[in-house]
Amino acid sequence: DIQMTQSPSSLSASVGDRVSITCRAAESMSNYLNWYQQKPGRAPNLLIYAAYFLHSGVPSRFTGSASGPEFTLTINNLQPEDFATYYCQQSYRIPWTFGQGTKVEI
Amino acid sequence: EVQLVQSGAEVKKPGESLKISCRASGYSFTTYRLSWVRQTPGKGLEWLGRIDPSDSQIHYSPSFQGHVTFSIDVSTSTAYLRWNSLKASDTAMYHCVRHGVVGGIFYFDVWGRGTLVSVSS
Numbered sequence: 001d002i003q004m005t006q007s008p009s010s011l012s013a014s015v016g017d018r019v020s021i022t023c024r025a026a027e028s029m030s031n032y033l034n035w036y037q038q039k040p041g042r043a044p045n046l047l048i049y050a051a052y053f054l055h056s057g058v059p060s061r062f063t064g065s066a067s068g069p070e071f072t073l074t075i076n077n078l079q080p081e082d083f084a085t086y087y088c089q090q091s092y093r094i095p096w097t098f099g100q101g102t103k104v105e106i
Numbered sequence: 107e108v109q110l111v112q113s114g115a116e117v118k119k120p121g122e123s124l125k126i127s128c129r130a131s132g133y134s135f136t137t138y139r140l141s142w143v144r145q146t147p148g149k150g151l152e153w154l155g156r157i158d159p160s161d162s163q164i165h166y167s168p169s170f171q172g173h174v175t176f177s178i179d180v181s182t183s184t185a186y187l188r189w190n191s192l193k194a195s196d197t198a199m200y201h202c203v204r205h206g207v208v209g210g211i212f213y214f215d216v217w218g219r220g221t222l223v224s225v226s227s
Contacts, residue, residue, distance in 0.1 A: 001169075034213040043201055043220055044151070049213035087151055091212040095167035096141075098151040 006099035017078045021102045023088030025069040032092035033071045039084045108132035110218035117224045125188040126221045128202030135183035136160040139205040144198040192225045
């Protein structure tokens with residue numbers, strides 16, 4: 001299985017901050033990487049697919065990037081509704097796997 | 107509106123069987139593959155496998171192969187996840203998710219709210 005390592009596991013930030021979350025794959029996987037946001041008591045929601053592409057309806061302050069086996073989710077101008085847990089997920093090789101999550105807190 | 111509506115929470119004993127459901131609406135059921143994903147506080151999000159409603163082709167994660175069974179009913183646009191013999195370690199929230207795809211890259215664009223399965227003696 002491809003292990004996905006997210007960092008940090010949690011971070012504290014303030015409204016208006018810029019935050020970055022990193023997901024490192026155990027091997028190179030082109031851009032077969034997706035990002036999800038999950039709020040307490042809710043199902044995850046797709047933010048970014050194929051490393052770079054913003055899912056419909058997702059604010060443009062969310063961006064995705066990639067460099068080799070390392071992927072980054074950046075949130076610019078953090079808003080109150082962005083405090084949540086974020087997960088990466090690879091769809092390069094079955095079984096598809098998720099990162100362990102990054103909790104963004106105030 | 108595209109939705110995946112899942113069946114309600116279940117409380118079971120070890121060794122019992124269970125079948126949970128996921129009914130799709132708002133889109134052509136046979137056009138998109140579906141996966142099952144479970145979530146626990148300890149292990150986070152885990153992918154159980156996927157099913158293609160157009161031909162019922164199934165791919166299980168090796169970690170779950172032999173312990174769960176996927177099926178579909180195209181006439182009702184419903185996917186099912188079944189256990190023949192539950193274990194306490196099956197306690198989790200189970201989501202059905204729809205696949206989007208771009209350039210061969212799959213992603214989960216629609217999520218069901220989840221079915222909470224609790225297994226305890």
